[in-house]
Amino acid sequence: RFAAVIMRIREPRTTALIFSSGKMVCTGAKSEEQSRLAARKYARVVQKLGFPAKFLDFKIQNMVGSCDVKFPIRLEGLVLTHQQFSSYEPELFPGLIYRMIKPRIVLLIFVSGKVVLTG
Structure with missing residues (x-):
């Protein structure tokens, strides 16, 4: 079993993993601005559910491009x-x-000419 709550919102279209420690990972945003907005929305949802959530220490950990x-x-x-x-x-x-x-940065380079960049 995975030890996090999985939550999704439609705008910006993202997925959040919310852990019992209070930490959250937000994936799927197309920009830093979208990621910050989504993280704020998730924190608001958690607050509305009655938890004392705060929006603190936002940082971009990883980016992926192709x-x-x-x-x-x-x-x-x-x-x-x-x-x-x-x-x-x-x-x-x-x-x-x-x-x-x-x-x-790590690049995954394929014979087809497709490249995935992460870092």
């Missing part, structure tokens, strides 16, 4: 030229994992 470079990428060549930052094991995962240091 793109399509519109051409195929030779992952074998990329891992050879960027060995210190890359790991590619196609039998375990179809994408190359590229770990940038500054900024600290």
